[in-house]
Amino acid sequence: MKTLKDLFENQLKDLFSAESQLIKALPQVEKKANDSKLKEAFKSHLEETKGHKKRLEEICDALGISAKGETCKAMKGLIKETESFMDEADSKEVMDAGLIAEAQRVEHYEISGYGTAVRYAKELGYDDIASKLQKTLDEEYNADNKLDKLAESRLNEKAIS
Numbered sequence: 001m002k003t004l005k006d007l008f009e010n011q012l013k014d015l016f017s018a019e020s021q022l023i024k025a026l027p028q029v030e031k032k033a034n035d036s037k038l039k040e041a042f043k044s045h046l047e048e049t050k051g052h053k054k055r056l057e058e059i060c061d062a063l064g065i066s067a068k069g070e071t072c073k074a075m076k077g078l079i080k081e082t083e084s085f086m087d088e089a090d091s092k093e094v095m096d097a098g099l100i101a102e103a104q105r106v107e108h109y110e111i112s113g114y115g116t117a118v119r120y121a122k123e124l125g126y127d128d129i130a131s132k133l134q135k136t137l138d139e140e141y142n143a144d145n146k147l148d149k150l151a152e153s154r155l156n157e158k159a160i161s
């Protein structure tokens with residue numbers, strides 16, 4: 001990689017790999033969640049994630065490159081960590097709390113990735129691509145906020161009981 005454009009394209013491929021891995025992992029995570037709102041949050045984020053993958057495909061098409069070719073090792077690690085957590089969680093309470101924690105790690109990772117990608121796109125003068133990436137970034141922020149609220153409501157329920 002020599003230019004910012006090379007780096008940008010590399011990051012797009014990395015994000016594409018991250019989203020693809022997440023699409024495979026989310027159904028399993030949803031199955032393990034106990035709280036109905038948490039289940040719903042994973043379900044709706046799976047649909048959003050499919051949209052994120054599609055957007056990246058469209059962006060790569062517009063740039064004349066393939067979206068494939070990179071493996072996002074960070075997402076691989078985050079998913080692996082989630083899988084071992086799911087094996088170790090021994091109560092519904094711990095499962096839901098831990099799944100929220102793992103999912104927020106994933107969201108924060110994606111937020112940082114898309115934040116960078118939006119900046120590079122703007123710097124390179126790809127305004128349409130920047131706004132497409134911004135849409136995904138906004139959805140990642142929303143997903144993270146939703147998880148924040150779920151974590152808070154867990155805390156409130158605990159305080160009441």
Ligand SMILES: [Fe+2]
Binds near residue numbers: 110136
């Ligand atoms: Fe995403």
